[in-house]
Amino acid sequence: MKFRILLLIALIALAACSPASGTLTVTDAWARNARAGENGAAYFVIENGTSADDTLLGVRSDIASATEVHMSMADANGVMSMNMQESVSVPANGRIEFKPGGLHVMLIGLTQDLNFGDTITLTLNFERAGEITLQVEVKEQP
Ligand SMILES: [Cu+2]
Structure with missing residues (x-):
């Protein structure tokens, strides 16, 4: 009987510790190296572990005059361009x-x-x- 109670407590503890369960997390962040006055870029992975859709409304930094979310895309001729994104949908799960x-x-x-x-x-x-505040390391593309 005592053993069974201990096992139950252990299971509850395990469930409480499991990471990304029911939360939205941002991982694998990195930024390119660049000089002052130039434009830099940063990347990461957003995982929505919740059962509700979420939306990234914006990003802030204190090391650039403006911080925007962009999407790069190639046109029919293979010429790359970037579009600013007002928001980014992050679907449930x-x-x-x-x-x-x-x-x-x-x-x-x-x-x-x-x-x-x-x-x-x-x-x-x-x-x-x-x-969500991220510490982002400047490094080579992983
Ligand atoms: Cu861009």
């Missing part, structure tokens, strides 16, 4: 990958150099999950 050639955070007019090994702070604002 869905995964949105920001990566080179696709969605990215554009750091427009960097106010400082971004050197390999540096860490920058990005704040993502979600409709449901609220604000």
Whole structure:
């Protein structure tokens, strides 16, 4: 009997510890190296572990004059262009990958150099999950 109670407690503890269960998480963040005055770019993966749709409403940083969400796309001639995204939908139990050639955070007019090994702070604002602050390392594309 005592053993059974302990087992039950252990199971409850395990359930409570399991990570991304029922939450929205942002992982695998990295940023390109760039010089002050240039534009930088940052990438990450959003995983919505909840059963409700969410929306990324915007991103903030304090190291660029403007921080925007862009989508890169190629036209029929293979010429790449970028469109600013007012928001990005993150479906329930869905995964949105920001990566080179696709969605990215554009750091427009960097106010400082971004050197390999540096860490920058990005704040993502979600409709449901609220604000998520990320420490983003400047590094080679993983
Ligand atoms: Cu861009």
